[in-house]
Amino acid sequence: MPPHVLILGGTTEARELAATLAARPGVRVTTSLAGRVSTPAAPDGDIRIGGFGGAEGLAAWLREHRVDQLVDATHPFATAITANAAQAAAATGIPSLVLRRPGWSMLPGERRHEAASLTDAAALLPPLGRRVFLTTGRLGLAAFAHLTDRHFLVRSVEPPVPPLPPDLEVLLARGPFTVEDETALLRRHRIDVLVTKDSGGAATAAKLTAARNLGLPVLLVRRPPLPDGVTAVPDVPTALARLGLGRR
Template structure:
């Protein structure tokens, strides 16, 4: 029977890992997607869409499908599914690892304002500028709805969910974007301050470079901590090494 690996996906790294594992003999790979994006990118191997029904539902799915290893490769801010994965792993005793690209670090010339949450980001905005570019995704914008004196530009793949700030422009676009793209957006929209989550990686870091070059302040929402006992690695190669160390996914 092939080794069955479940990937909790939705990131570029999850797709890369699925492609590598699907090409290996003796490995069955299933990627689970939350279903929040209407047209997700192509994923190798088996794909399931939707939630499991909490930690208990995930644990039951892992047992019923005879999963041998669980890889949480969700977005660093997908707190609920990561917490459910931790509880399901504890309940089943299944080998589990978190794949998280390294977070960003400020460099010379950066004007960062680190905050712990979107609510804290909203509280930090008054005094930093009147025109705000939000690149925090389409969810959670209710935190900014009370800021009636500011004008927001929200960039997301799909239209954001209400409640929303009253003065709002929506830019529907899918990255990755170059530094030139980001600089043009910041200039064209006359942006004073950028708000973003610490997603990490290079694919979405061009906006930080553009903000630095233009001398703009950046409110950076820090990542939530991982659940206790959950180990993390920083790239696909490290996950493959972790799997092979457990006799899974060998070439």
């Protein structure tokens, strides 16, 4: 049987890794997507949609499908699946790694404020501005729903999920975005403050540069810590080297 790699995907790095592995003769790659986006960008190789049923369900799937290596390449804020992956790998003894792009470094001149969570960000937000560009994802807006005296511009790939702030404008768009695009958007909507998660990567970093260029404060939600005993690799070449499936 060819070696079987399961990638818990949804990120640019997951698609890049899947494409590299799928091009290798004698390697089988399956990417699992959560199914929260109705039209996800399809990776190369086999695709699985939907949850596993927690750590036990994932462990059962790994055994049933004879997975040899597990790669968690989910979003840095996908804490539940990362915890489940760590538990499933420990339960099955299957080698695993976490692929996480580095977080965003502070730019010179950036007016950055940091929050430990979305709830913390909502508490820190009021003194920073009244017109808010909120790019924390469509599933976490309930943390800001009680802020009735702020105007929120929300951008997401699909419509956000209630409860929502009452004064809300939604932009449906998928990156990457240029600095010019982001600068024009911030000016057009008269934004006072940017609120975002520390997702890292180049695809959505332009908004930070645009905010800095306009002198706007940035309220950044820090990444949650990885489970105990779990470390991350920063890029696809390092992941390939760890998997033992580098360039041949």
